[in-house]
Amino acid sequence: MSFDDAYQALTDHDDDARWAYGTGFSDPLAGVPTALPEGVDGADLAAYCLMIGDDALILSHRLQQWVTRAPELEDEMAIANIALDLLGQARLLLTRAGEAEGAGRDEDELAYLREPGDFRNVLLTERVDADFGHLIARLLVFSTWRLALLDHLSASRDPVLAAIGAKGVKEVSYHRDYAAGWTVRLGDGTDLSHQRMQAAIDAVWPFLDELFETHDVDARLAGVAVDPASLRAEFDAVLAQVLSAATLEMPKAVEAATSKGRDGAHGEELNEILAELQGLARATPGGVW
Amino acid sequence: MVSAAEVAATVTDPELPMLTLAELGILRDVRETGDGVEVTITPTYSGCPAMETIRTDLLHALHDAGYSQAHVRTILAPAWTTDWISDSGRAKLVAAGIAPPGPAPRRAAGPVPLVLGVRDDDVACPRCGEQSTERLAAFGATACRELRRCPACREPFEHVKEI
Structure with missing residues (x-):
């Protein structure tokens, strides 16, 4: 279908199936084989897909909240693009979780109808950004970690996870470069931007350790899941490279946040996100829009 | 009758309408089976919001050409490349x-290099x-x-x- 100009494309609404905005998408894994790899427990695989799927879903939502609030139009587009990539990864992973669980739940049901305590995202993803520097610090940490994770995941024994990993690597490489670029620009900028970027890096540090803790689910899925502890060296090397170029200090070891997002123990911030994310779906059960 | 592969090859991408799906490289396979036509596509990016439209456009084109039994299958691997x-x-x-x-x-073995x-x-x-x-x-x-x-x-x- 082609249009002579953008306005024509926007006003062409004769076919409702053309765009979907909220629920009722067709299965993003339509036609991808759904079998589980031999010897893998479906409940474990589902739990793992929720862990790394919820990370993407929740951070995507936080990034979407920057739309209309970014400092420049170009950054607004960048943030929205990154959010869209993560939402795409979340859709694939939640769909895979539903299949592995085998209880008939699809991506919509998992995204819109779970309680906060059933979300498995790391705490880093649900925080509120105090300013653009905090957003960049969080994105730098998250995308550096996730890029390493997806890269290792591309060798997973589960062909679906391996495909999601290989595809995600291409996307998250751009996310990391974007965050690293801004970290350097702000860190190696004016006295004020340097000071604020350092404060942002310091603020995100207590949330690092959770990223690298081996969960029971990770341990039971050796060869299928990626052991996050194995990603620390690569992560540290990239962070050291970026912070050095940005003339920023690597924070000293700090006391880690005690709550465990991977076990469903979240902050109040997640409730706020879910109120926004789930409100419409819960108010109109079965509704599609 | 025009072959199903020829029909599918004329469908254009909604975001880059000057290109056909085949030229963009996301149309991976078109197979006529005893039951109908099976088309295989792959997304450019995981979050590509146009997949729904692409699927619908393919089905419409095939139906209009007389292929009433067509379905569209997604594959994720190998991942699309430009x-x-x-x-x-x-x-x-x-x-x-x-x-x-x-x-x-092209990547060497080891971690993805930072740019x-x-x-x-x-x-x-x-x-x-x-x-x-x-x-x-x-x-x-x-x-x-x-x-x-x-x-x-x-x-x-x-x-x-x-x-």
Whole structure:
């Protein structure tokens, strides 16, 4: 279908199936084989897909909240693009979780109808950004970690996870470069931007350790899941490279946040996100829009 | 009757309507079986919001050509790469003022290397042909494009990013 100009494309609404905005998408894994790899427990695989799927879903939502609030139009587009990539990864992973669980739940049901305590995202993803520097610090940490994770995941024994990993690597490489670029620009900028970027890096540090803790689910899925502890060296090397170029200090070891997002123990911030994310779906059960 | 593969090959991409799905490299296979037609497509990016439209457009085109039993299947692996954009697709991008991608990055074994600073300056301007242009933003109107500017003709333009 082609249009002579953008306005024509926007006003062409004769076919409702053309765009979907909220629920009722067709299965993003339509036609991808759904079998589980031999010897893998479906409940474990589902739990793992929720862990790394919820990370993407929740951070995507936080990034979407920057739309209309970014400092420049170009950054607004960048943030929205990154959010869209993560939402795409979340859709694939939640769909895979539903299949592995085998209880008939699809991506919509998992995204819109779970309680906060059933979300498995790391705490880093649900925080509120105090300013653009905090957003960049969080994105730098998250995308550096996730890029390493997806890269290792591309060798997973589960062909679906391996495909999601290989595809995600291409996307998250751009996310990391974007965050690293801004970290350097702000860190190696004016006295004020340097000071604020350092404060942002310091603020995100207590949330690092959770990223690298081996969960029971990770341990039971050796060869299928990626052991996050194995990603620390690569992560540290990239962070050291970026912070050095940005003339920023690597924070000293700090006391880690005690709550465990991977076990469903979240902050109040997640409730706020879910109120926004789930409100419409819960108010109109079965509704599609 | 026109073959199902020929019908599917005429369907265009909703975001880059100057290209067919085949030229973009996302139409991976069209097979006529005893039961009907099975079309295989792959997304450019995980979050590509056009997949729904692409699926519908393919089914409409096939139905209109008399293939009532058609279905569209998604594959994720191997992941799409801009290297799959055909030569005719690249020529059409240039004609539409969009710089086509260069070769996709080839990675050595080991961690994905960090790129600090600009990836490359040697994207030619699709309007005036100037060889060296500057990047304005790594993300554009769709996931697959970035924004650049030509220092010679001063025009901004889009470039399909290599992935």
